[in-house]
Amino acid sequence: MNAAVYALIANSCMAALFVVTYGVVAITYSRQRAAVWFMVSYLLGFLTPICELLFRFTDYRLLFAVLGYAAFLGAITVMSVGIQAFAGHRLCRRPAALLWAGGMTLRMSLLGGTRNSLPYEMLFQLPFALGSILVLLSIRRIAQKGPIRTLLMVVFGIIGAHFLAKPFMAASLGAGHSAQYYATSYYAVVSQVSTGVLLVAAGLFLMLLVIQKALDDTIRDAESDPLTGLANRRGLARAGPALLAEAKRDGHGLYAMVLDLDHFKRVNDMFGHAMGDRVLVAFADLLRTVAARDVLAVRLGGEEFALLVPDAFGPAERSDNRASHLAGDIRALLRRFDRQGLPPLTVSGGIVRHAPGETLDDLIARADQLAYRAKRAGRDHILHEPMPVAVEPSHDWHDESEPGRRVATG
Template identity: 65%
Template structure:
């Protein structure tokens, strides 16, 4: 089983650039794989002391490496000094009790203590995993059980006995119970870690598929996955939601006059403006070409949308100072109505943006709260600020 985990984590680390941290899980189970090898060498060689200490060290190192791997997996810098200190302290304690009386509670407790402490360290580090959910909870729980398992082993060995020497231990009933129980728990931990790795890989794949490669904004695919949820939440909570549609003015002329590379730079710079100004609960989308949209929840009156639109227009003024062509934007702000589809909402905002272009561009029109009103082009005329209707 350890070998299978080594191969699986190794393949993931090799072929998925964003999953390089799984190489530490590979190392962890590789060290665990060496433990039974050391046990076999105890049986079939005369170097009993050497392979007893080596088996103890690689098994402890495998658990410690698990904590290092999880820290790397969550994007944190591994605490190598603490990991090395924990491992060295465990080896030192093993050497201190080397000639102690086997099958006694003090000796066995001290023997198992480093493994229990290392498992607790993994449990604490696993709580830092940002992917909340049952998988993380299971991982934390499993390492809690592993820690308790190591602390219960001394009582079991005193009851069953493990023999007077390392070779006799390997032929004892206690060894069978100990190795099987530990193995089952570490297999469960490996499966949970594998599920976390797969979950993260899927999330990153979805994110890549839903991200516009040029601007880094959400694309249409992401809009149609997240947008309906925002509409449902707005309906259930009775909170308003507005859509802001934005169309860059004279963008074709920018491409024709300055070249497509400059046009791309303008799109990237405009996307950066949106990223800087859009709140975390909003959704900014590149619809395609020079068209963008923002879904703005928790906005009953449209003031959030109006302030955002105002800030976007102000942020475009320094473009010329940055060596970019002067840029203005036309747009429309509409409020979501219950039972309206996402396509209908976006299309309605797009129509209002089209009217803004026909009215002379460089303006954002806002639909009144009462759609039955004839005054449907409240917005900016020539000035930069929203005019209250």
């Protein structure tokens, strides 16, 4: 056996390893269904060297030459669809299907063409180069930033350039005037080894990206409340110190707002726990609606929630700040709960600004104490330290005979 045969065997073994690995990932991590696409891609890649080997050792050379080409082009186009699935975008299969069909049409038109000529080799490699560009464009849509994604893009950029360079390699090294001669040429060795190395690198970087996303999903699940999707106490413990450190570094304000839904137990008692869950989810959605991307919304437990609100412009000595405006927005939106088929609801809470030297736990505890004071003062309050300001009251749903309470917000 010549060196090209050994290279084909090595490529088929590496492709088989990726097939098994991506299959295990797809089975183990239920959210990593995109790994199925990658498994299929490398399965097709595995068939390519197998067809090359069968081409050499059987009499069905034309059949296996066409099948090998179809499998390899299919591997690249399936990879582009798999990366779309991995990125969480709607699958757009048409470009991949059109590229595969066009590539196979071109391949069939080249049967009987003049091999070892630059036009022939350029047309032969063109679908693979276009497929690599399609994969590269799909990778750019992955929201998961970082060096691994960048390296994967670089690898597929090199792969695309590699396919465009192959015709010149064939012309300089000599690919032979027939498929039989190509099988024993030095160009075949260089082609198989270089392609194999690049595709192994792509598979490894893609695997790292898949594993990284699986770990990120696991961490996100551990740090998220399963009912509302907001951060839980563990998420607060991880993300909160970063907000605190950023506020200290930039000299900005950081406010903690603790909110407690009033008489939530009565919601469960009067309407059932299913309605109680709906209320919690609706309130969490409300918080997501009013909170910008830099605001951390947390479900502390039960009907208690918290917001960490950075404020680069709000003066420390005034209660007219970003957190207070959010409190007003929250109360205004709560008045619309009945339009969603939910019980009318009020909220009590406290807003405090981070003090120098104060820990995150101390900050949350101060806001919680202020929320407790609001509860004891008759509920339907959001108090602000150090300068509470009265605003228009709202009416509690559970007892319409009670007069409207004064609600202090910042």
